Amino acid sequence: MQEKVVTRFAPSPTGYLHVGGARTALFNWLWARRTGGTFILRIEDTDQKRNTPTAARQVMDDLRWLGIQWDEGPEAGGDNGPYLQSQRRDIYDKYIKELLDRRQAYYCFETAEELDVLRKQAEAQKQGFVYRRPAEFPGTEDAEKARAEGRPVTVRFAAPHEPVVVQDLVRGAITFAAGEIGDFIIQKSDGFPTYNFACVVDDRLMNVTHIIRGQEHLNNTPGQQALWQALFPDAPLPKYAHMSVTVSDTGGKLSKRERPKTLRTAIKASQEIDLDRVAEAGDITRGELDSFIKGKTTPDMPIVDAMAQYLGVALPEINIVDFFKSGYLPEAMVNFLALLGWNPGDNREIMVLDELIEAFDLGRLTKANSLFDRQKLLAFNTEHARLVPGESLLRHFKSYLEEVESPVAVADDQLLSRIVKLCEGARTLADIERKCRFLFLDNDDIEYDRKAVRKVLFKNDGLGVLAIVRDKLAAMNGLTEQAIENMLRSLAEEKQVGLGKVAQPLRVAVCGTTISLPIFDSVEMLGKENVLARIENTLREFGSHINGEQA
Numbered sequence: 001m002q003e004k005v006v007t008r009f010a011p012s013p014t015g016y017l018h019v020g021g022a023r024t025a026l027f028n029w030l031w032a033r034r035t036g037g038t039f040i041l042r043i044e045d046t047d048q049k050r051n052t053p054t055a056a057r058q059v060m061d062d063l064r065w066l067g068i069q070w071d072e073g074p075e076a077g078g079d080n081g082p083y084l085q086s087q088r089r090d091i092y093d094k095y096i097k098e099l100l101d102r103r104q105a106y107y108c109f110e111t112a113e114e115l116d117v118l119r120k121q122a123e124a125q126k127q128g129f130v131y132r133r134p135a136e137f138p139g140t141e142d143a144e145k146a147r148a149e150g151r152p153v154t155v156r157f158a159a160p161h162e163p164v165v166v167q168d169l170v171r172g173a174i175t176f177a178a179g180e181i182g183d184f185i186i187q188k189s190d191g192f193p194t195y196n197f198a199c200v201v202d203d204r205l206m207n208v209t210h211i212i213r214g215q216e217h218l219n220n221t222p223g224q225q226a227l228w229q230a231l232f233p234d235a236p237l238p239k240y241a242h243m244s245v246t247v248s249d250t251g252g253k254l255s256k257r258e259r260p261k262t263l264r265t266a267i268k269a270s271q272e273i274d275l276d277r278v279a280e281a282g283d284i285t286r287g288e289l290d291s292f293i294k295g296k297t298t299p300d301m302p303i304v305d306a307m308a309q310y311l312g313v314a315l316p317e318i319n320i321v322d323f324f325k326s327g328y329l330p331e332a333m334v335n336f337l338a339l340l341g342w343n344p345g346d347n348r349e350i351m352v353l354d355e356l357i358e359a360f361d362l363g364r365l366t367k368a369n370s371l372f373d374r375q376k377l378l379a380f381n382t383e384h385a386r387l388v389p390g391e392s393l394l395r396h397f398k399s400y401l402e403e404v405e406s407p408v409a410v411a412d413d414q415l416l417s418r419i420v421k422l423c424e425g426a427r428t429l430a431d432i433e434r435k436c437r438f439l440f441l442d443n444d445d446i447e448y449d450r451k452a453v454r455k456v457l458f459k460n461d462g463l464g465v466l467a468i469v470r471d472k473l474a475a476m477n478g479l480t481e482q483a484i485e486n487m488l489r490s491l492a493e494e495k496q497v498g499l500g501k502v503a504q505p506l507r508v509a510v511c512g513t514t515i516s517l518p519i520f521d522s523v524e525m526l527g528k529e530n531v532l533a534r535i536e537n538t539l540r541e542f543g544s545h546i547n548g549e550q551a
Helices: 019-035 055-067 090-102 110-125 139-150 197-207 217-230 258-269 275-282 286-293 299-310 320-326 330-338 353-359 374-387 390-403 413-422 429-440 449-456 464-475 483-493 498-512 517-528 529-542
Strands: 007-008 038-041 105-108 156-158 166-169 170-175 185-187 211-213 239-243 246-248 368-371
Touching: 007 019, 007 211, 019 038, 019 055, 019 211, 019 217, 019 239, 019 246, 019 330, 019 353, 055 330, 090 105, 090 156, 090 185, 090 217, 090 320, 090 498, 105 139, 110 258, 156 217, 156 429, 166 217, 166 239, 166 390, 166 498, 170 413, 185 197, 197 217, 197 330, 197 390, 217 239, 246 258, 258 286, 258 498, 275 286, 275 299, 320 330, 330 368, 330 374, 390 429, 413 517, 449 464, 449 529, 464 483, 464 529, 483 517, 498 517, 498 529, 517 529
Parallel strands: 007 038, 211 239, 246 368
Antiparallel strands: 105 156, 156 185, 166 170
């Protein structure tokens, strides 16, 4: 009888969900769904210094936005909890004691400074640092004495001095030579287990059968495998599958550091930035900002985002929430992420979730690096905006508007549905929001695109045409789409010009730009009073200009 598949996604809550982590979660979830198995979410929060309070919540929100729901884990419950590692310390302590009692682990007391000296000595000898195992292992009394003296007390695993062979579903058999795995720490001086120890215990106790993760974890695998065999010698090893590296279309590995790096570069490149104001925008001290600029520290992502927004610096999307805020659809993100290091074996690219589940097979994971092609993602998003049902697109649009705190969020479903339909073919939800935002602004809050003003109003008598349009609109009893179209077409014929020559000045007056909803709908939805008020504002603002020069 074939074993039931159990996969897991185990993020550390040290930041938002990166697209690489999202891909890991997706592949584990797809394999569980494909095989009728179980998908577990486990929060690996043993690094007390780096944990971010909001990160675990954001990770769960991002997974739900993508449509990835866990069968066991925080909020879902299950038979194998708790699912936060910080709540499982008694479990880890039990297994650490077993290893100590069996002399497969031992205490050590070096300070960080003493270890640094040993590393430098190894570097000077052009050797890799390997911790030297003591001839006799310290006992419990030695550990208590060291603690009393204020020394850090850690526990190291006595790694086997023999080759370790990792059987990987993607890369085949990988041999790590004897001595390549040093005696690594499994319990830190604060009493918390290290990642390499806790994940092994949890994977076994939670009956995980498949560990699907990024290639960067491959070097952790031999030590984890050795620990597994020391702790659970009668239990079969889980099957490992290490996914390919995803590289950025800007070069190098796709990294969460790209966003702060972009902001740091922008600040350094400008000589006119008021750094005190930037620090205030991020709600940090000037000293903290200086440390960030020098590359010594990196603040939490909301702080980076706030400073970038203040400066008007566009940051590359790296975390899932970034793509949400940029107006991407979860269906497009899932489709795109699934094809990073996997393919269905045919020529399909645009795939809905049911198709991905049906086609997903670990045997089709690829070794080659995968490219995070943002233009391709944009094309996917455009296609999925066409494919998703209208009610789903409306729901996504409303969620987006709420997230970015858009003034458009006050609209009712009927109006929003009309707007979405008018924007058919839009690439992102952000494009739709930009096209309709003018409808929800006060007449005096319209901001004019100077390029549009010069190109449309200051040329071909654009202001004169706008004055005529104003008079004709004022004389109309009702502003229906058909009546507005008839009037504008009639004026274009009268002046023997294309429709755009009379429609565009009106568009710039009511929207501030040349990009909006269709002009007939725009005027009808805005209403006669508002349209006339905006035309008057435009003529008052620019009426003294001729050919782009002030009269």
